[in-house]
Amino acid sequence: MxxxxxxxxxxxxxxxxxxxxxxRAELTDIRxxxxxxxxxxPNLMRLINLIKDELERRLVEKGxxxxxxxxxxxxxxxxxxxxxxxxxxxxxxxxxVEEGEERxxxxxTSETAxxxxxxxxxxxxxxxxxxxxxxxxxxxxxxxATRPLIRGREFFWIEAHDAFExxxxxxxxxxxxxxxxxxxxxxxxxxxxxVQREEWDKFPGAEKTFAFDSLMPDGRVxxxxxxxxLGTKFSKPFExxxxxxxxxxxxxxxxxxxxxxSRMAAAIISVHGDExxxxxxxEVASIQVVIVPIPKGNNEKEVLEKTSEIGMKLxxxxxxFQIDLSEDRPGSKFYKWELAGVPxxxxxxxxxxxxxxxxxFRRDTRKRWKIMEADLEKELSSLRELILDNLLRKATERxxxxxxxxxxxEELLNKSKQNKIxxxxxxxxxxxxxxxxxxxxxxxxRGRRIDIEEETWGSCALCGEKSEKVVVVARAF
Amino acid sequence: MxxxxxxxxxxxxxxxxxxxxxxRAELTDIRxxxxxxxxxxPNLMRLINLIKDELERRLVEKGxxxxxxxxxxxxxxxxxxxxxxxxxxxxxxxxxVEEGEERxxxxxTSETAxxxxxxxxxxxxxxxxxxxxxxxxxxxxxxxATRPLIRGREFFWIEAHDAFExxxxxxxxxxxxxxxxxxxxxxxxxxxxxVQREEWDKFPGAEKTFAFDSLMPDGRVxxxxxxxxLGTKFSKPFExxxxxxxxxxxxxxxxxxxxxxSRMAAAIISVHGDExxxxxxxEVASIQVVIVPIPKGNNEKEVLEKTSEIGMKLxxxxxxFQIDLSEDRPGSKFYKWELAGVPxxxxxxxxxxxxxxxxxFRRDTRKRWKIMEADLEKELSSLRELILDNLLRKATERxxxxxxxxxxxEELLNKSKQNKIxxxxxxxxxxxxxxxxxxxxxxxxRGRRIDIEEETWGSCALCGEKSEKVVVVARAF
Numbered sequence: 001m002x003x004x005x006x007x008x009x010x011x012x013x014x015x016x017x018x019x020x021x022x023x024r025a026e027l028t029d030i031r032x033x034x035x036x037x038x039x040x041x042p043n044l045m046r047l048i049n050l051i052k053d054e055l056e057r058r059l060v061e062k063g064x065x066x067x068x069x070x071x072x073x074x075x076x077x078x079x080x081x082x083x084x085x086x087x088x089x090x091x092x093x094x095x096x097v098e099e100g101e102e103r104x105x106x107x108x109t110s111e112t113a114x115x116x117x118x119x120x121x122x123x124x125x126x127x128x129x130x131x132x133x134x135x136x137x138x139x140x141x142x143x144x145a146t147r148p149l150i151r152g153r154e155f156f157w158i159e160a161h162d163a164f165e166x167x168x169x170x171x172x173x174x175x176x177x178x179x180x181x182x183x184x185x186x187x188x189x190x191x192x193x194x195v196q197r198e199e200w201d202k203f204p205g206a207e208k209t210f211a212f213d214s215l216m217p218d219g220r221v222x223x224x225x226x227x228x229x230l231g232t233k234f235s236k237p238f239e240x241x242x243x244x245x246x247x248x249x250x251x252x253x254x255x256x257x258x259x260x261x262s263r264m265a266a267a268i269i270s271v272h273g274d275e276x277x278x279x280x281x282x283e284v285a286s287i288q289v290v291i292v293p294i295p296k297g298n299n300e301k302e303v304l305e306k307t308s309e310i311g312m313k314l315x316x317x318x319x320x321f322q323i324d325l326s327e328d329r330p331g332s333k334f335y336k337w338e339l340a341g342v343p344x345x346x347x348x349x350x351x352x353x354x355x356x357x358x359x360x361f362r363r364d365t366r367k368r369w370k371i372m373e374a375d376l377e378k379e380l381s382s383l384r385e386l387i388l389d390n391l392l393r394k395a396t397e398r399x400x401x402x403x404x405x406x407x408x409x410e411e412l413l414n415k416s417k418q419n420k421i422x423x424x425x426x427x428x429x430x431x432x433x434x435x436x437x438x439x440x441x442x443x444x445x446r447g448r449r450i451d452i453e454e455e456t457w458g459s460c461a462l463c464g465e466k467s468e469k470v471v472v473v474a475r476a477f
Numbered sequence: 478m479x480x481x482x483x484x485x486x487x488x489x490x491x492x493x494x495x496x497x498x499x500x501r502a503e504l505t506d507i508r509x510x511x512x513x514x515x516x517x518x519p520n521l522m523r524l525i526n527l528i529k530d531e532l533e534r535r536l537v538e539k540g541x542x543x544x545x546x547x548x549x550x551x552x553x554x555x556x557x558x559x560x561x562x563x564x565x566x567x568x569x570x571x572x573x574v575e576e577g578e579e580r581x582x583x584x585x586t587s588e589t590a591x592x593x594x595x596x597x598x599x600x601x602x603x604x605x606x607x608x609x610x611x612x613x614x615x616x617x618x619x620x621x622a623t624r625p626l627i628r629g630r631e632f633f634w635i636e637a638h639d640a641f642e643x644x645x646x647x648x649x650x651x652x653x654x655x656x657x658x659x660x661x662x663x664x665x666x667x668x669x670x671x672v673q674r675e676e677w678d679k680f681p682g683a684e685k686t687f688a689f690d691s692l693m694p695d696g697r698v699x700x701x702x703x704x705x706x707l708g709t710k711f712s713k714p715f716e717x718x719x720x721x722x723x724x725x726x727x728x729x730x731x732x733x734x735x736x737x738x739s740r741m742a743a744a745i746i747s748v749h750g751d752e753x754x755x756x757x758x759x760e761v762a763s764i765q766v767v768i769v770p771i772p773k774g775n776n777e778k779e780v781l782e783k784t785s786e787i788g789m790k791l792x793x794x795x796x797x798f799q800i801d802l803s804e805d806r807p808g809s810k811f812y813k814w815e816l817a818g819v820p821x822x823x824x825x826x827x828x829x830x831x832x833x834x835x836x837x838f839r840r841d842t843r844k845r846w847k848i849m850e851a852d853l854e855k856e857l858s859s860l861r862e863l864i865l866d867n868l869l870r871k872a873t874e875r876x877x878x879x880x881x882x883x884x885x886x887e888e889l890l891n892k893s894k895q896n897k898i899x900x901x902x903x904x905x906x907x908x909x910x911x912x913x914x915x916x917x918x919x920x921x922x923r924g925r926r927i928d929i930e931e932e933t934w935g936s937c938a939l940c941g942e943k944s945e946k947v948v949v950v951a952r953a954f
Contacts, residue, residue: 032547032594034579037547039546042542042609067519069516070514070515071616095583096571096572106572113509117516139548154547
């Protein structure tokens with residue numbers, strides 16, 4: 001592999017940067033020739049698996065158990081909850097069936113696959129809470145332009161479907177889902193805002209929808225997880241009824257939670273990456289350390305010996321590492337592993353042998369320095385934290401610096417031209433939201449933040465009427 | 478949970494036993510109401526994940542990398558290899574598309590999804606071997622009666638697709654696939670025969686097909702893995718061409734390998750299970766040890782203390798364990814964990830406290846005995862091996878005892894009534910295979926064994942003509 005020119009600048013030209021990094025780092029291949037369907041290549045699958053493992057581990061810790069439901073959902077199930085089918089109808093892929101046969105859809109989400117079984121499995125309060133999840137691909141006939149991992153007709157997610165005795169317990173679950181997501185996103189070095197979506201923007205069939213938005217390099221936000229309080233809106237049509245402790249029949253209260261694995265991968269790639277390629281924290285790096293031996297003539301043997309010694313040491317302290325023994329020049333190797341986002345590179349050459357040192361390179365800061373060989377373990381364990389802290393700090397600063405308060409339409413239009421995330425007072429009316437979208441080329445009300453408290457300080461920035469709440473406004477993918 | 482009556486006898490009434498164990502051990506739910514599609518419940522998913530991990534680990538060790546290809550395959554791709562589409566056409570689910578739009582199938586297997594990309598990814602001998610796999614569900618419109626995990630319209634498998642410079646390297650891969658499968662099946666305690674399938678029984682589009690058959694309790698065999706030498710039969714229509722070291726354009730030689738995760742689960746459940754439920758070796762038991770404290774009045778505190786002490790000890794030696802603190806009676810707990818197939822139970826009661834002992838129960842032999850508390854670690858490490866050895870020995874003995882040689886049609890008909898696996902001389906003609914099937918209510922030529930050498934010792938057991946080879950004959954699922 002030959003060093004190539006740097007990637008485009010991701011802030012100024014995100015689209016081009018994103019397409020190029022996906023291709024150069026061999027993450028996706030978009031040449032499959034079916035609209036909205038892409039190939040996940042090995043470098044991406046390793047990232048996907050680490051994201052998945054982190055989320056699944058947290059779900060299991062909180063008492064969820066894994067299941068697998070069929071990919072096909074009878075249309076008659078999908079149609080049981082009116083808002084749900086209205087929301088998904090146009091997006092549903094259907095199988096071709098014979099005249100008179102039951103119509104079958106590919107799951108766009110699996111509420112209506114799970115809940116007929118819930119009505120068979122749940123009888124009494126002793127069967128509650130029921131907390132199940134599956135890790136699957138889902139299918140939506142997107143009509144907007146698709147973009148790998150961000151908007152596709154097939155994407156990878158986890159969906160958790162939980163049932164409880166009452167509203168309080170169900171709302172408690174929604175906040176547990178928020179904490180699970182926060183915990184995972186911090187491990188990925190991602191900053192986020194958590195909002196409650198507006199009425200017209202809820203998940204079809206939900207009473208309340210909460211969402212995580214991540215800030216992408218071009219100033220747009222990307223929804224990477226949602227969790228919904230469904231109330232009894234599904235338990236009524238699906239007759240999911242339990243006998244409470246008093247012997248009375250009650251409908252369960254439900255929640256569903258959808259952390260988006262493909263989209264989290266997109267956010268990790270986009271938020272941390274730079275013009276040299278991917279930048280990964282240890283937590284989601286399938287190779288955490290690469291060792292590049294630089295043997296020269298008379299010290300080849302010592303360099304290779306030291307390389308395998310260091311390898312054995314890394315193995316003992318459970319570092320996922322690789323030794324690059326290929327015949328490429330060192331420069332090509334550096335280029336390749338930087339592109340792949342490997343957090344730390346260790347170089348071992350003539351000088352390092354003589355001095356009993358190692359040369360370290362940190363991918364996130366691109367700093368190169370020497371350490372004493374004996375300090376390696378201590379150094380890596382501190383780098384693990386420093387790198388994640390640095391990525392998280394940068395992402396958080398960028399998010400915070402991007403958020404500005406606007407007081408009226410003039411300020412709003414002004415700041416929207418700078419691609420900022422806006423915070424404003426809002427009357428709560430759909431008409432104002434529509435007007436906002438039209439006049440700003442696409443800004444949307446994302447909802448009221450639930451991760452920080454913000455009191456109304458003025459009147460609706462759009463119509464000047466009485467403000468109902470403070471909302472976040474942004475362009476979104 | 479109340480102790481229920483034992484399960485039916487699995488040898489005499491396999492169908493009923495199998496349905497009951499799937500239901501009682503909460504492995505599957507067949508009430509989803511779409512033919513051939515079932516729900517995988519948490520107890521099954523844990524087994525499935527352990528099988529998957531074992532197979533994936535072995536594939537990665539041998540240089541395979543994981544990918545994910547779209548679930549939809551354009552019909553035009555599926556149709557590129559004539560035998561392939563002929564073999565799968567009737568089984569393919571299609572999406573409903575608009576007049577004039579490209580027809581899309583749900584993958585029945587993914588050769589024709591992978592290989593268009595292989596022609597884009599492979600240019601020179603330096604790109605070879607290419608060894609990729611995916612772990613996915615696949616879709617086949619089975620018309621025969623379906624049975625959970627054994628024959629369904631949606632099942633879970635791994636498919637590896639490898640490309641090589643020449644025939645020798647590709648055949649080498651086929652034998653590596655065989656070794657991967659053998660290694661994994663031994664960890665599952667399963668016995669098997671490995672055969673080369675007859676011409677008419679090959680994978681559609683393959684040059685050679687090799688298959689693993691496991692013996693089920695009713696005397697039928699179940700194919701649990703196949704690996705195929707595809708030659709250049711796909712690389713020609715898909716134009717997967719590389720420049721060899723001499724600079725000449727050559728077609729790659731390909732293999733595909735499909736270990737069936739759902740079917741391996743079915744075999745583990747069926748081969749090891751008994752009238753008390755599942756029997757699992759440590760290797761595929763998500764709970765390897767259950768601790769049942771039996772506190773009584775004045776020693777409740779000591780019993781619970783010792784229970785958590787033992788728990789901490791198990792944690793330290795990486796045993797997956799659970800402590801049953803539910804309010805059920807000990808008998809109900811024993812019943813429940815035996816049904817779940819937990820390999821070892823530890824009981825802690827009054828006597829155990831006084832004597833500094835532990836009462837152990839082994840699920841596979843159903844033996845109960847006492848050990849000194851201090852010997853626990855040593856005992857468990859030996860039990861891990863003893864249990865797997867015992868299950869593997871029993872499965873192997875049953876398989877070997879079931880295989881009988883037959884010399885002529887009379888012996889053949891006779892032994893087929895005893896549901897034996899038959900070994901016979903065979904002329905190699907399809908007519909004889911067809912006659913065999915008709916006259917024995919379903920016996921099939923499974924192929925020539927490749928795991929042991931067998932020389933022709935007589936003439937074709939069916940027609941008396943010259944024998945071409947020795948074949949295994951059995952009823953199959």
